[in-house]
């Protein structure tokens with residue numbers, strides 16, 4: 001039986017139940033979800049599904065990430081609410097593609113873990129499957145593992161197995177509406193071009209969940225704990241020095257009073273200047289290198305190959321700025337001495353971060 005898989009929280013429980021109900025059947029997982037955005041989130045969910053299938057001894061096939069085709073299908077339905085017409089198209093498309101894969105592999109029976117998700121309509125899935133079966137000569141296996149306290153059991157399974165629990169369905173349209181309703185900054189769809197791993201980003205979660213697998217290999221017990229913290233994103237920043245743009249690097253947690261500021265950089269020593277109101281520190285790259293222990297040859301190089309945020313934060317400590325400091329620290333190739341225009345668009349917001357804690 002080919003089992004279309006949407007995520008590990010749904011699939012682990014579902015596959016355990018299927019194994020019990022169909023002990024003689026060979027189950028093959030099929031991860032086909034071009035509806036998951038951004039791609040890093042897709043990678044993270046796939047990674048967790050691989051781990052889950054490994055634990056259950058189930059072969060897994062990864063489907064194509066045909067995002068463009070998925071987008072074409074839902075065109076015009078972007079503003080639909082969750083459980084609306086866009087979701088209907090999204091389930092139908094994934095189910096149809098799963099049926100096609102079953103046919104290609106010569107497998108007669110297929111099903112989907114979407115059946116166990118409380119957010120999805122079983123009736124709708126059944127109706128689509130009926131149509132597919134008639135057309136393709138396949139057999140959709142309908143099971144209801146939600147009933148009889150199944151949803152609660154599923155949640156306990158996810159906890160026991162330490163599965164990755166995403167907090168949105170999958171697509172960018174549903175996600176942006178959800179974040180708007182929650183009044184939460186939509187940082188999932190932002191990732192820096194320089195591939196810096198930002199706090200509480202999907203990339204950071206991938207690192208945490210990969211590390212978890214290393215610990216499991218070495219039989220080290222661990223816990224994933226959620227912590228609240230103050231997050232930061234630099235959305236856009238640059239400076240003009242004496243009316244010309246110059247390469248600049250804004251240190252993490254740099255904030256300014258306004259998005260655009262005109263000030264004067266006044267040298268304090270050979271390595272740094274302060275703005276006329278002393279609210280901004282202009283640091284030469286040389287001083288940045290001394291404080292961080294790196295050897296960047298230019299700010300351009302630093303911008304393309306940034307250091308880890310945790311390491312950069314130590315720089316604030318070394319400058320004795322205190323734990324709650326959000327002074328803008330701007331790194332430039334040369335010492336600034338004169339008129340500077342600063343553009344900085346940033347967000348400072350409450351967020352939740354997953355930390356891996358080893359238990360010994």
Ligand code: SF4
Pocket residue numbers: 035036082083086087088090091169170171172173174
């Ligand atoms: S909200 Fe979920 S089910 Fe609906 S279209 Fe987006 S990814 Fe698909």
